[in-house]
Amino acid sequence: MSESRKVVGAVALYPSPDALVAGLEEARKRGFTRLDVVSPYPLHGIDHLLGKGPSKLGYVALVAGLLGVTLSKVAQWWMSEVDYPLNVGGKPLFSWPAFVPVTFELMVLFASIATVISMLAIFNRLPQYGSSLLRSTLMRDLTCDKFGLVVDARDPQFTSGGIRAALGGSAVLGIDLLHEVRPSRFFSEQIFSVRFLLLLVAVSFVSVTATHLVWKYAGALPPFDFMKAQEKLNPQRASSIFADGQGMRPLQAETVPRGQLPYRFADDPDGAAARMVNPVPLTAAALERGKDRYDTNCRHCHGLRGRGKGSLTSAFPKAPSLHGIKVRNWTDGRIYHVLTVGQNAMPAHARQVERDDRWRIIHYVRALQRSLNAPDTDLQ
């Protein structure tokens, strides 16, 4: 026991809280000021005897909680209204009643984490594995059923030789001197030391990278890839669902694809002329639509007013005027036939122009024709 290690303090053991208080009072009377009490559970009222007020931890919780509220409100607002606004059930983009639950949870989360971490690391400066008090032989009793008075060697009243006499009394069960602990090579004392934080960063980096790589590559293995490799019909691919392995299926006999009605007069312009009648009623809306479709699909060749002065001149043969006597005498059905199957250099426009829109274009063309060849009655 003849160590040359420095004495950093002393601890005296008492059998009961009242004995401890008596010892504490005695020590204070003798002028000791660097004192503390050790107990296996908190003693109510001892703070008062040590002159200590309430802990300020509550402010940490308050500030952290407010931070959580603010952050969550701002984040939810930004994510729901600014960055990715989505109409969900008609609710406003900043749905404050709907944001309350998450806000509350984040407030509690921030406040709790801040409380625990600051209590341990900041206020109590734990962990302190290098504490000499932990190495005292009296520690076993102090965590079980006895109470201790600790005096720091830096107290002006402290002397290594005299401390036993100073603290000794009838109630004292034992006194232990606390010796300085050699700092460990690997373990630094504080949680906020540079080495420990760097270690945390390194571990985080490694685990994040590993997770990312695993997710990326394991995602290609079954069963994780089942969503991608589904047994469904993909266009222009072979398929195992059908016996012949073909993905694209031919039309069933006796069926017509949706949206397509067969044109009966494909080779029969006279039949079209004679038998087809414009089914679309002549209304202002129909004319509007007809004009719109004409301007899109016909104007480039036949011109703005149907006089054949279109914008496609050089490479294309000139389109005829629609005001000629031939066209004016055609029935609507005959014009419809030309629109649907084409004529000479004019291609079939069935695919570009919907069936009813073709009839509306015909209404518009009739209006154009009338505009340049109006009967006298129009002018009266």
Add this chain to the structure above:
Amino acid sequence: MSQTATSFEPVPMILGEPTPAQVDADIAAPMGRIPGKRWWIAIAITSALMSLGMALIGYTVYTGIGAWGNNSPVYWGFGIVNFVFWIGIGHAGTLISAILFLFRQTWRNAIARFAEAMTLFAVMTAGIFPLIHTGRPWLAFWLFPIPNDMRLWINFRSPLAWDVFAVSTYGLVSFMFWYVGLIPDLAAMRERATTQAHRIIYSVLSWGWSGLNRHWRHYERAYLLLAGLSTPLVVSVHTIVSFDFATSIIPGWHATIFPPYFVVGAVFSGFAMVVTVLILLRQTFHMEHLITIKHLENMNKVILATGMIVGFAYCIELFTAWYSGEPYERFIFWNRITGPYWWAFALMFGCNVIVPQIHWFKKMRTSIPIMFVASLLVNVGMWFERFVIITTSLHRDFLPSNWGMFIPTAVDLGILLGSFGMFFSLVLIFVRVLPVISMTEVKAVMPGAQLSHHPGHLPARQPVEDVDV
């Protein structure tokens, strides 16, 4: 001593007047020795169930949710029922730990540690269900608002998103509360350690705790703050779980009373589970003098009170459904009572409303066999309550052409059994490695533990200076 003179004296919460050292020894005893046969048999059963559950979960992940009974129109089946059931059980732990602490009910000290651990295990078990019911659990990180290459954020307006935050916060805060409470006990275990390995482990886990008053000051304040934060947290968690249902428009789900009704129901089932497990624990480890009949009786009173509130909520729901005059509302409740799931409703009503009534009688609520059976029945009833709410409201809602039945598959049942296996396995392991009763808290309230005269009335004095040893 006449009956009247002592009739209002507080009942001692520790029997036999042990010394603090004996209390320490009694609590540390299960950790020291090799477990007996009963423990091995128990953990064999629970691990077997847990393995069954894990295997079936693996099967579900491989095959898809089609392996479960979920189908049109009951799209939420056992997954959600089990989730709500387990989360509910966790709430009792926080209530005992935090709320009874705030009300200064010191009888909670002997059971708080175990109850808090039970909360953690229940939350862990519950957390599995939202994870696996999505079908692609490896994409679970999509639930969090993390910047991603799809430029998406989560839908903060959805109660399911709120659940993510609520359950995560609850798990984390419960863990911290439990762990902070453990630190002084771990310090005591460190000092009692017989092998170097144990000493190192407990040293690291106890963060070098020595019991200095300057540490206790902040520790106590942190504990109070955590208790104060956990109390609204536990209410908010089950409220948010209830929002999963109440924010919908389905009759039977959309009821404004759901939030407090669910919270009270959670406390009800949680306390029943605590009673179940504590009865087994105290007997196995001979801790009847620390977890006394009085503790169990108090818990049974809470079970009775919360059970009555749940029954009251049933009555209000039934009345309001009739009062509303809405045919859909009325039908849902009529269908619950008389439809194809009438037997589930009967079980629920019988176990939740009728069974707890026995606790009006002192003889019943202080009898171990009776309260054990009652607590089991309460949990059965509460599981069926969630089943009734979810299944009956979904299986016959607005359009009759949409009606159907929900039939659970063997996989569903296996996973449910597996969840019980997981929960009880965790409990059994906990019992062997950590002190199930808080040595610190129990010693702190024993007679003679504190100063005989509170010095609060003495004049303030000079603060002592910092000790750094």
Add this chain to the structure above:
Amino acid sequence: MTTPTAISPAPVLMPRSLRQTAIGILVVGHLLVAACALADLDRFFANWLVLFVFAATIGIGALFLVALEYVVNARWSIPFRRLSEHLAGLIPVSLLLAIPLFLGMHHLYEWTHADVVAADPILTQKSAYLNIPFFAVRFALYYLIWLLFYRLFTRLSQEQDRSGDEALTRRGIKLAPPFIILFAFTMSFAAIDWMMSITPHWFSTMFGPSAAVGGIVGGLALLTLVSAQLKIQGMLPERIGPDHFYNLGALLFGLNTLWTYMSFSEFMLIWYSNLPLEMTWYLQRQEHGWSLVTLLLVFGRFVIPFLALLSRPSKMNLNRLRWVSILLLATYGLHLYWVVLPGIPHLHDGPFSWMDLGFPLTAIGYGLFAWIWRSSRAALVAARDPRLESGLSFHL
């Protein structure tokens, strides 16, 4: 040992000035109320309903606190229990206030108009419950139960002042749980009958329980106000100290937060699912200037009291407790006003008119009247309660 010598079981008479103030307030209040009745009968009945519910629910809430103490075996509240019993005197007083209500049923409830009910299939369905005879029977039942327990609790407490008999406390402990159960049902259904049926198409399962908790908060706020005021005036025993008031403040804080939580979740769920049937109730309270009242309620009933009672020392500060209680009582009245008035067709046009002024005054007047009446019957503290010593020596 069971009779602390310092506290006398004799009642303390309130000073004359208080009685005169009460009379003065009641006279002025009634004059203004009568003016309202002459100007707008609908408004009169609506405000009178608010006044009646305010008085009744606070009285029953105070009685609930008495029962709660017996059930949970609380010690710290024993010195306050007698004050609660006095405040429960508002129950018989409110029965008096109910008379004009029955005269005004046609102005308040549209389901009392047979022609309206006949034309509406939903109201016809509800008419099995919403009809005047059944309404009256239920009303009588609620009051029968409340008055019975009021009498039982106050009687046993006053008898204990004379005998100090422990068996009386045991009787209280036995009576408390049945009362609490009946309280839950009667208060919820009373709220449904008196307030929810104003908008007979609307329904909410939370309405009844929320109103019940609101009544408890009201009763507790009044108790806090009265005890803080009496303590400041030195009329309470010395030993009732900051620690007792801390608990009172903490309970008030907690219960008010609970009530806020219930109200908010009711609102949030209805807002979220946006069903036309349910949403109309809240929309009525959003239009025509009523949103101002909603905002006042949010701040006055939750934000300010929450912040004011958050810290530990604030709950022990008697002045703080006093003004927060006054604020909570005022906002409770405002809350009931906000619940009742917008539901009545032409009153929906806008909050606040000079005609409303008489009613809060009358409420205060009747409150003072109930207090003076009851406090003259028994001491301010249950002097010979066998557990009083344990209650007085309570420390945090």
